[in-house]
Amino acid sequence: MNKLLREAKLWLIAIPILLWTLLPIYHIFLFSISTKDSAFSGALWPQHPTLRNFGTVFRQEHFYLHHFWEQIWNSLWIALGAGVITLFIATCAAFAISRLKVRGGRTVMNAALFTYFIPAAFLAVPMYKAMGSYGLLNSRWSLVLAMVTLAAPYAIWVLKQASDKLPWELDEAARIDGATPLQLFRLVYLPLMMPSLVAIGTYALLLAWNEYLYAFLLLSHENTIPLAVGLGHFLASDDSPWELLMATALIYALPPAAIYYAFRRYMVGGLTVGAVKG
Amino acid sequence: MATVAFREVVKEFGKTRVLHGISLDILDGEFVVLVGPSGCGKSTLLRMLAGLEDITGGTIAIDGRVVNEVDSKDRDIAMVFQSYALYPHMTVRENMGFSLRLRNDKPALIDERVKQAAKILNLEPFLHRYPRELSGGQRQRVAMGRAIVRDPKVFLFDEPLSNLDAKLRVAMRTEIKALHQRLKTTTVYVTHDQIEAMTMADRIAVMNEGRIEQLGEPLELYDRPANLFVAQFIGSPAMNIFDGVVRSGSVEALGVRWPANGGAVEGQRVRYGIRPEHLEPGSAGIPAQVVVVEPMGAETEIVARVGEVPLTVMMRGRSRAGPGERIFLAPEAAHAHLFDAASGERI
Numbered sequence: 001m002n003k004l005l006r007e008a009k010l011w012l013i014a015i016p017i018l019l020w021t022l023l024p025i026y027h028i029f030l031f032s033i034s035t036k037d038s039a040f041s042g043a044l045w046p047q048h049p050t051l052r053n054f055g056t057v058f059r060q061e062h063f064y065l066h067h068f069w070e071q072i073w074n075s076l077w078i079a080l081g082a083g084v085i086t087l088f089i090a091t092c093a094a095f096a097i098s099r100l101k102v103r104g105g106r107t108v109m110n111a112a113l114f115t116y117f118i119p120a121a122f123l124a125v126p127m128y129k130a131m132g133s134y135g136l137l138n139s140r141w142s143l144v145l146a147m148v149t150l151a152a153p154y155a156i157w158v159l160k161q162a163s164d165k166l167p168w169e170l171d172e173a174a175r176i177d178g179a180t181p182l183q184l185f186r187l188v189y190l191p192l193m194m195p196s197l198v199a200i201g202t203y204a205l206l207l208a209w210n211e212y213l214y215a216f217l218l219l220s221h222e223n224t225i226p227l228a229v230g231l232g233h234f235l236a237s238d239d240s241p242w243e244l245l246m247a248t249a250l251i252y253a254l255p256p257a258a259i260y261y262a263f264r265r266y267m268v269g270g271l272t273v274g275a276v277k278g
Numbered sequence: 279m280a281t282v283a284f285r286e287v288v289k290e291f292g293k294t295r296v297l298h299g300i301s302l303d304i305l306d307g308e309f310v311v312l313v314g315p316s317g318c319g320k321s322t323l324l325r326m327l328a329g330l331e332d333i334t335g336g337t338i339a340i341d342g343r344v345v346n347e348v349d350s351k352d353r354d355i356a357m358v359f360q361s362y363a364l365y366p367h368m369t370v371r372e373n374m375g376f377s378l379r380l381r382n383d384k385p386a387l388i389d390e391r392v393k394q395a396a397k398i399l400n401l402e403p404f405l406h407r408y409p410r411e412l413s414g415g416q417r418q419r420v421a422m423g424r425a426i427v428r429d430p431k432v433f434l435f436d437e438p439l440s441n442l443d444a445k446l447r448v449a450m451r452t453e454i455k456a457l458h459q460r461l462k463t464t465t466v467y468v469t470h471d472q473i474e475a476m477t478m479a480d481r482i483a484v485m486n487e488g489r490i491e492q493l494g495e496p497l498e499l500y501d502r503p504a505n506l507f508v509a510q511f512i513g514s515p516a517m518n519i520f521d522g523v524v525r526s527g528s529v530e531a532l533g534v535r536w537p538a539n540g541g542a543v544e545g546q547r548v549r550y551g552i553r554p555e556h557l558e559p560g561s562a563g564i565p566a567q568v569v570v571v572e573p574m575g576a577e578t579e580i581v582a583r584v585g586e587v588p589l590t591v592m593m594r595g596r597s598r599a600g601p602g603e604r605i606f607l608a609p610e611a612a613h614a615h616l617f618d619a620a621s622g623e624r625i
Contacts, residue, residue, distance in 0.1 A: 169363035172330050177377035177424070178351035187376075191367040 028253075031246030039243045053247035062244055064234050067222050072252070075209055075226035078140050082147035083205030089148065090155035090200060091193070095185055097156075098163030099171055109160060112153035120150060121213065128217050142218040143226070147208040155200045162196035163189075198266040206256050227252050280341035280354075280431035280464050281306050282327065288335030289322055289488075296322055297488045299336065307462045309455075313475040314485035314511070321436055323485075324468045328357050328434050341431060351380075356425035357434040360441060362417045364409040364424075370396075371405040374423045388427075395426040398457070415446045422457065433458075435467040439474065451477055472512050476500070484508050506549060506622035509615060515554050515579060518589045521619065522550040529616070532585040534564050537611035541625045548625065551615035554579070554592035559599070563608035566591075568599045582607070 031039055032053055034046040041047075055061075060068045097105030115123075127146050128137070136142040166189070174184045190197070212228045219225045231252065234245040260267065282304040289297035297319045304310045312320040325331040327338055329350030337344045345353050356377075364373050372379075374395060375388040383391075396402045399419045409417055418438060425433055435454070439447045455478050458465055469475055475482045476496045484491045484499065484507070491511075492504040503509035509517050522531030524542040529535070529550045536550055559580070566582035566589065573596060580591040582605060591607065599605050616625040 167361060167363065169359045169361050170365065172328075172350075173357070173359060173363035173365075173424075174376075175330070175350045176328060176355065176357050177428075178380040183380060188365060 025253075028246045028250055031243050032250045034243050036241065036243055053243050054251070056244060057248050057251060062241060064230070064241065065244065065248070067230065068227070068248070070223055071225060071227040071230040074140060074224060075228065075252070076255075078143050078147070078211075078215075078226055079205045079209040081140070081144035082151065082208035083201045085144065085148045086151045086155050086204035087197060087201045089152050090159050091190070091197060093152075093156045094159035094163045095189055098160045099166075099184070099189065100181060109153075109156055113157055115149075115153055124213060124217055127214065131218055136218075138219055138221050138224055140219070140224055143211070143215050144208070146214045146218060147204070147211060150214075151204040151207050155204060158200055159193070159196055162193060166192055195266045198263050202259055202263050202267060205259065209256055281339075282432060282464060282466065283339040283342075284323070284327075284336070285339070286336035287323065287326065287333060287338060289319070289326060289331065290334045295334075295488065297326075297334075300488075300490060301336075302483060302490060302493065304464060304466065307464055309458050309465045309467065309478060309480045311467045311469060311475040311479035311482045312485055313469055313472055313482055314491075316470060317487075318485040319488040320468045320470075320485045324434055324436055324466060327432075327466060328355060329353050354431040355434055356428045356430040356432075357436065358418075358421045358425050358438045360437040362409070362421040362441075364417060364420055366409055368408075369405065370401060370407055370409070370412070370420050370423075373409070373420055374401075374427050376424065377428050391427045391429075392423075395423040398426065398460070399423050399453075414442050415450060418442065418450055419453070422454070426457075426461070431464065433463050433465040435465065435469075437469055438467075439469070439471075447474075454478065473514060476512070482512075484511055486511075502624070503551075503615065504624050506551075506617050509551050509617065509624075513553060515590045515592065517551045517553050517615070518557065519549050519551045519617075520587050520589075522548055524548055524616075528611075529614075532587055534584065536564070536614065537609055538614045538616055539611050542616050546625075547619035549617040549619055549622070551617060552609050552613060554590040556613035557589065557591045557607045557609055558593045559591060559597070559605040560608035561606060563606040566605055566607050568601055568603045568605055570601060571597055571599060573597070580605070 030044075030046065033049040033051065034041075035048060035050055035052075038046050038048065057065055057068060060066050093105075093109070096102045097109055127149070131137050131142040131146070136145070170188055170192075171184060174188050179187065210228065211226075212232065215226050215229045216232065219229065227248070231245060231248055234240050284300050284302040287297055287300040288295065300319075300323060302310075312323060314320050322331060326333050329345070329348065333346045337346055339345065340353060340355070365376065368376065371392055374392045378388040378391060392405070393402070396405055399422060401416070401419055401423055404412060404416060404420075409420065412420065418441075421438070438454070439450050442450060451474060454467075467478065479496055481494060482496055482499055483493045486507050492499055492508045499508060499512050503512060503517075506519065510519065520531055522529040522536065524538070524544055524546045525535070526544070527538065529538045529542075529548060531550050536552070538550070542548055564584060566584045568580055568582050569588060570581040572579040572581075576594070578593050578595070578597040580593065580597060580599065581588050582591055583589070584607070589607075617623060618625055
């Protein structure tokens with residue numbers, strides 16, 4: 001009886017939170033299957049639901065959608081780039097700090113984490129200036145590098161915590177077996193860190209995929225902007241095509257959802273490593 | 279196979295000195311056990327030999343070559359860890375062949391060596407399994423297999439049986455000893471368990487607070503402990519030790535006279551030691567009152583009080599004595615150990 005009561009209480013909390021979370025997504029969906037005329041009708045289900053909006057988006061048949069495929073490719077390119085580079089830097093750093101015990105490693109990590117004290121928005125202007133100085137403005141690389149800067153400290157920290165949990169004897173056994181540090185990294189460390197690596201790679205990838213502010217600042221050409229910024233352009237006119245905007249938004253939200261779903265096991269396990277004392 | 283020589287080896291962690299100039303020569307093919315309580319420095323000494331700890335002072339030589347500055351992988355040693363340290367993502371076959379793979383040996387050779395080691399250790403049916411699919415004893419055997427395939431000059435064991443249950447520990451003890459008799463590889467074995475040390479070693483080095491208290495064959499240590507520490511550490515149940523004074527050839531202690539060998543000076547304050555099995559109850563002798571009787575089948579352990587001091591008595595067979603009853607202890611002079619009360623050294 002007590003258990004039932006406890007569960008009932010949990011459900012009472014869970015259901016409103018779930019509804020609250022799903023409501024905006026439902027509205028996106030509602031818009032995306034409505035015709036332009038019925039988009040603002042206020043009904044909970046359109047009178048004539050249609051998938052035509054998606055066709056319009058895929059065929060790029062609207063002024064704001066002329067670069068849809070190009071922009072989604074940019075989003076993918078930038079997200080993958082940021083994910084891979086962040087993962088590479090963070091893994092090497094975590095290995096050096098946690099396993100090789102490089103002198104000053106912890107200081108470097110703490111210094112990197114310290115950057116989170118400064119809100120990302122404040123860093124936007126200096127970042128813009130820096131990218132300008134290196135001639136990277138309007139190149140996808142600028143956003144990739146910016147995202148790596150933002151994601152790396154957290155990624156290093158999480159991976160370092162996960163590394164600390166690997167038994168130290170494994171390194172010693174490998175050393176006695178004749179492994180060089182690089183072989184230890186490749187043959188022992190990487191395979192054992194795989195769940196955390198997947199989690200952190202996904203984190204950096206999604207961070208870059210969802211980024212708007214930096215993308216908006218650093219990239220301005222129709223051919224180089226990611227779709228997130230492209231979506232923002234919809235709001236430039238008085239008569240925005242909301243149904244197309246929402247259809248595009250829904251398409252844009254699918255890859256992260258799919259990635260998260262595919263790696264959900266690693267996400268929960270990987271990101272909470274080090275959160276509590278083992 | 280090789281000799282190992284420690285010369286005045288010192289280890290300091292910061293300002294704390296944990297090893298105070300250890301010198302020890304291990305012969306080719308010998309099985310030497312380093313035994314001592316936690317924190318005595320035995321594992322540190324082994325890890326220094328393995329190249330896992332820097333050497334603060336002195337030298338360590340393997341087969342005549344000083345290895346102070348030589349990397350672990352170039353020392354031609356193999357080590358078995360307490361936690362096994364098996365690579366969890368590799369099968370038994372891959373674990374055992376890992377060192378050969380790193381040496382770029384040919385796959386056919388690796389396969390042959392792994393199979394050979396697996397045969398010796400009865401691991402053939404498990405070669406395709408992962409460590410998580412093995413029992414504790416099997417994992418320990420894989421760890422040993424990983425050491426064997428390299429055919430190293432020296433085997434190092436760091437408390438390899440501590441994670442096993444009592445029954446398996448005894449079985450593995452026999453296996454390790456049999457393995458050594460078969461391979462005749464020089465072995466340095468660290469344990470805190472004196473029974474392991476006694477049963478396996480050719481020679482034992484008893485360590486305490488960063489020093490070797492005594493080095494010798496197991497029974498030599500048992501029969502003639504060099505000082506109080508060794509006397510109390512070696513042997514189970516531990517030796518009975520109490521204060522006394524030498525009076526006309528025997529020792530006056532606990533209100534009675536205890537037989538003793540010569541060597542001590544009249545009136546000298548001593549610590550009198552006698553092993554439990556040398557206190558077998560008889561029809562006459564020193565009176566004692568039984569406190570606890572612990573029958574173990576083949577023998578019986580009795581805790582009996584002489585004066586206010588409880589002594590452990592070990593007798594063969596079974597005892598009819600019950601708690602509170604009076605028995606007589608008949609120690610022999612030949613089995614008595616006398617230690618100087620001040621220095622603790624054997625007299």
